[in-house]
Amino acid sequence: MTVADWDLATPAALIDAVALKRNIARMQERMIALGVRLRPHVKTPKCIEVARLQLAAGARGVTASTLKEAEQFFDAGVADILYAVCIPPSKLDRVLALRRRGCALTILVDSVAAAQAVADKGRADNHAFDVMIEIDTDGHRSGVKPDDPLLIDVGTLLHRGGAMLKGVMTHAGSSYDFDTPEALQHVAEQERAGCVRAAERLRAAGLPCPEVSVGSTPTALSATSLAGVTEVRAGVYVFFDLVMVNIGVCAAQDVALSVLTTVIGHQPDKGWAIVDAGWMAMSRDRGTQRQKTDYGYGAVCDAQGRLLDDLIMTGANQEHGIVSRRDDAPDPHIAERFPVGTRLRILPNHACATGAQFSEYRVVTTDGDPPIWRRFNGW
């Protein structure tokens, strides 16, 4: 039985279970070789079954991007969770409720204001929150610079305020801007060194800092040494995507998430096949636009997942995708090649964004009807 035979409503999100398990094993082996724990970021798949495979392979705890993820994963039996987005005061009640249910939920701050709110809330509710400080090692987003005096202020405020200062964490989001092993190794070392430097400064100030947490998929797969680091966080590696192909940390055949779609029409003069996966299915993410290969809204495979290298999804409306040649030379035989009803699979630019358009995954196994794995969205 093949995907083409399945009586699946399209568009549908497919997980290639073989690629998924290979990706999980690869990252886990790399972390073992580097001597660090892996705390996978569940924000990409938001799926209990995927996390269970990661934990079974050796991961320790998970990283969440929303409190809803934390709640869902705790309900599914995962108690060790880092909520890796700085916490505003209005979310502390929900954090406290989860911790009082037994969840070892760690929260994040990068400012005196947030640290003060955490300390105040802990005092008011007689509770010691587990807290990490976000470090900015590449200037791309949030965090305290490793050498900023603010780091010690925030750490001191938390520690004296009764919180458990668990350590420091950073995310080298700028790693997405590079595509050579040398540049990625450089970003990985910058991420490691900056975070370790912050930990050393906290310790030198007499503050506890047991954990040093770094990560992004490109840096995790490029780092040659993680001296001083205790854990790595990475998310998208579990599915990979075309952005990661362009960065150079995987091949197209490693991409475990695809969107199954059906041809619904053609514009033969233009060499277009119109499919029923538009941006609502693929997401509006055009992450490969600024990279060395622009895949439009996705790379095109046949229903069995074999890459059709001459085609990409060149355009997308809400429920329409346009599949045509990437070299802009119209294929005059597009309608004969892919008649109405033909099924295709589209590999996504960005698995986190494409996954988010679906409430469930269909899992492609070697035979039989695919199981359904639920995905959750929202906050």
Next chain:
Amino acid sequence: MTVADWDLATPAALIDAVALKRNIARMQERMIALGVRLRPHVKTPKCIEVARLQLAAGARGVTASTLKEAEQFFDAGVADILYAVCIPPSKLDRVLALRRRGCALTILVDSVAAAQAVADKGRADNHAFDVMIEIDTDGHRSGVKPDDPLLIDVGTLLHRGGAMLKGVMTHAGSSYDFDTPEALQHVAEQERAGCVRAAERLRAAGLPCPEVSVGSTPTALSATSLAGVTEVRAGVYVFFDLVMVNIGVCAAQDVALSVLTTVIGHQPDKGWAIVDAGWMAMSRDRGTQRQKTDYGYGAVCDAQGRLLDDLIMTGANQEHGIVSRRDDAPDPHIAERFPVGTRLRILPNHACATGAQFSEYRVVTTDGDPPIWRRFNGW
């Protein structure tokens, strides 16, 4: 009570009920003035309560972009539905099931292959489907050109095959590329004339063609005559968005959908406030990027919805948004102006895409806690 006081988890999708009702009334009045029926496209809000307001104002039936929308709206009591995406054979069972439950569901084709499949299915199941033919009046996507001989072939095949040929429909998606009243009037007239021309050709060939359905929000609001047209479809007008502001068919204060967010940190040196609405909340849609005013990931308002004209969301990660000055001159007082915990509202580039990131809307009324309106997603 103001939005700032609500104990809402952020990010949250807010509907400004005053703007919503004003937008609904404006479009309905325009359609009455032009002497056509309005069949609103529910793909933007995907919300029963919004559709009920549109129907109460005078709309007749709805337009759907997925079969799930058709099923959900039929279950909610709306029986007259046009599924405005060309139908592949694999979806006909689901269409038939819905029609046999009493839903007056009209489907769409633009090819001999699809028309043949509809005729075959009707014959096999002894059922006469209601079918429209999609017309391509601007070359932007699907449809048969008004003067293409294929039009008569498709119409004949449907009619002789036992289907009810309800008429022709077109969508001038290219209207989104213009931003002057003159250009929009021109596209509206091209849309009208092309669709009417197709209807006349079908009728001249002895085929039935009672309905002539056109529409997009920009053309619906720009058309000066709709002679020969029986109904107009439009969707995004109900919320409007920044793309529509740039096109010139509404003002920022007409945008009825916004994302409520909380400030979670700052990078004072860069003039950044970091908020908890990233692209997961706003969507990856950057529809204003190629327009006259680029709003980044959205325009920024205070919690009451008053536009803060100097700011936009300049960047977005999955759960982080960067709010900063649109003129790139860092505001050195950003942290004092918007302390951690401050609530802001972000107007979206594209309401269809931003709405799709949420499973419910919070409705901003003049007082009291806001009601929740459910939204559905998926297929």
